[in-house]
Amino acid sequence: MDIEVGGFLGFIVLVLDIWAIINIMKSAATTGMKVLWVVLILLLPIVGLVIWWFAGPKGD
Numbered sequence: 582m583d584i585e586v587g588g589f590l591g592f593i594v595l596v597l598d599i600w601a602i603i604n605i606m607k608s609a610a611t612t613g614m615k616v617l618w619v620v621l622i623l624l625l626p627i628v629g630l631v632i633w634w635f636a637g638p639k640g641d
Contacts (some may be wrong), residue, residue, distance in 0.1 A: 598626050601633050610638035 605618045611633055622629035 593626055594626050594630070597620050601637075602616055605633070605638060608638035614638060 601622055602619055605615050605622075608615065610618070615638070618629075618633055622633060623634075
């Protein structure tokens with residue numbers, strides 16, 4: 582079985598980033614903050630996701 586680990590891990594990061602962006606859009610944060618979080622996640626997919634997980638807007 583030739584399964585590329587990088588491709589699989591990349592797919593997992595993509596799914597998690599999409600999940601984070603959806604949660605950001607559902608949050609009660611201001612539009613400006615939502616845009617900043619989405620841009621951070623798009624520019625720095627892994628680091629942005631980790632930062633969002635700990636410091637990002639919560640979904641209320």
